[in-house]
Structure formats: structure tokens, C-alpha cells
Amino acid sequence: MPDVDIVVYPETDYEFDEASMEVAENNKQQKQVVKTLTDYALKEPGTASRRIHLHFLQSPHEVLGEDGKVTGIRMERTALQGDGNVKGTGEFIDYPVQAVYRAVGYYGTAIEGLPFDDSKGTIANEGGRVVDGGDVVPGMYTTGWIKRGPVGLIGHTKSDAQETIANLVEDAERLYAESQAGAQQAQPRQRPAPAQGARCRRGAVARLGASRRARACAGRGRRPRAHQGRSPRRDDGHRARSQVTHDPSRGRRRHSCGAGLCASRGGRSRGDP
Numbered sequence: 275m276p277d278v279d280i281v282v283y284p285e286t287d288y289e290f291d292e293a294s295m296e297v298a299e300n301n302k303q304q305k306q307v308v309k310t311l312t313d314y315a316l317k318e319p320g321t322a323s324r325r326i327h328l329h330f331l332q333s334p335h336e337v338l339g340e341d342g343k344v345t346g347i348r349m350e351r352t353a354l355q356g357d358g359n360v361k362g363t364g365e366f367i368d369y370p371v372q373a374v375y376r377a378v379g380y381y382g383t384a385i386e387g388l389p390f391d392d393s394k395g396t397i398a399n400e401g402g403r404v405v406d407g408g409d410v411v412p413g414m415y416t417t418g419w420i421k422r423g424p425v426g427l428i429g430h431t432k433s434d435a436q437e438t439i440a441n442l443v444e445d446a447e448r449l450y451a452e453s454q455a456g457a458q459q460a461q462p463r464q465r466p467a468p469a470q471g472a473r474c475r476r477g478a479v480a481r482l483g484a485s486r487r488a489r490a491c492a493g494r495g496r497r498p499r500a501h502q503g504r505s506p507r508r509d510d511g512h513r514a515r516s517q518v519t520h521d522p523s524r525g526r527r528r529h530s531c532g533a534g535l536c537a538s539r540g541g542r543s544r545g546d547p
Contacts, residue, residue, distance in 0.1 A: 294358060
């Protein structure tokens, strides 16, 4: 950003424990974040007209105010616990500010019937597989902040979801077997073949092409109409000339062809009296 200095305080706010270093070493995105912040921490503040101060290992404790206006924020210093988590130390720091914006994530909400880790505010899981007392709960998976807590960037969410999906795909065959789903359920439903001699619906057949009309009537004990909306062939092999007119008195279309007259409406056909 132009005309902005970013300030990190390495002497008080910027430190790592063994678990933190392990995460940084095994995750490319996390490693890049650490490198960027380290560069800021080692860099002397410039002369820009604006500054962004980044404070780590501090937790918001209280918003201070007077006459309905924000005057400051009280932070509690935290300490690393060796497992990637932090704990409050009871030491507080007040910063004078004029506005406070909440952007510290959220504490997950427990779901009835699923194991919940109260210390982290997450659903207990291993690699996205929900676990209860060390045992995997079949068919239950989690991802995002409810999986790992309100930490990380968008890139972390992507890799986090990939881990869960990979485990889901790995478990898919076993889950299917355990569901005792029959092979019939996995196959698409097929329409039963009509009984021999069943009536062929002319309205439906009229909307089909000639070849489909023949297939639709096959096996139903009925011959398809040789002439349905098409001019028949004359004895010399040529198609008879035909035309379609409208008969207002009967509200139907009249089809005149070399084979005589036939009236059609709504896909149904019958010979003209």
C-alpha cells in the first residue's frame, strides 16, 4: 500500500514455539505468512504518513468508552502453550482508539449428538473425520473453522477442505458397503415392459416419428398406422401431393392427401366420414 508503514513488534509480540514452527514448516502458505511478517519485524519503520500496527499474542478483553463513544481497547497478553494454542496471562494493555471493528472469528457452536471440543470451540475430528473418544463416527465429516477454529486465511480453508474431501473419498467404498445398500438401489429405475396386447395410445404415438412410432407400438399387439401426418406413397413410388387446411366448422385441421381425407386434432387421427 502506498504511503503506509506496517509495524510488527518482535520483542514482545512475535515469537514461536515448537508446534508453531512445525506448522510453518509443513504448510507453504503458512511459511510465506511467517516470512512476510518476519521481514516487517526486522524492518525499521519508515516515514509514511500512516501506519498499521500488528500486535500478536494479545486478546481483546474490553472496549473502553466515554459518553457513548469509543476511547480505547483493553488487550490481555497471551502466552504460547507449546501445542499451538495460547492462554491468557492476566497482564493487560490499553490502547487509545476511536473505533473498534470485530474481526476475530467466532467460537463454534456445539451440535447435538456430535462430540465437541470446548477448549477450541470445534467439533472433535482427525483430518476432518469426526471422532468420539478416539473412535471415528462413520459418515460424519467437518471442515472450515468448525474443524480447526477461527484461524488461517482463505488459502488455509482451501487446503483444509481438500484434506477432508480426500478422506471422504478414501472412505466412500467402505461407507457404501456399511450402508447395506442393494445393487438395485444403485441402478437407475427402468420402466417395465408393457404387457402383450396392451392398448397403444394414439395421442402419444402421433407425436412420435415414424420409426419411433413403430417401436412404441411393437409388442403391444397393434400395428402402427402406415399413414400419420405424412403423405402416403402412390403405386408409382412417388409421394402424393398433400396440403393442410383449416375447417372452422369443426375446429380442426384437415389434411388432404392422395389417400383421401383425414382430420387430426391434438395428435389424434381418424378417417373423414
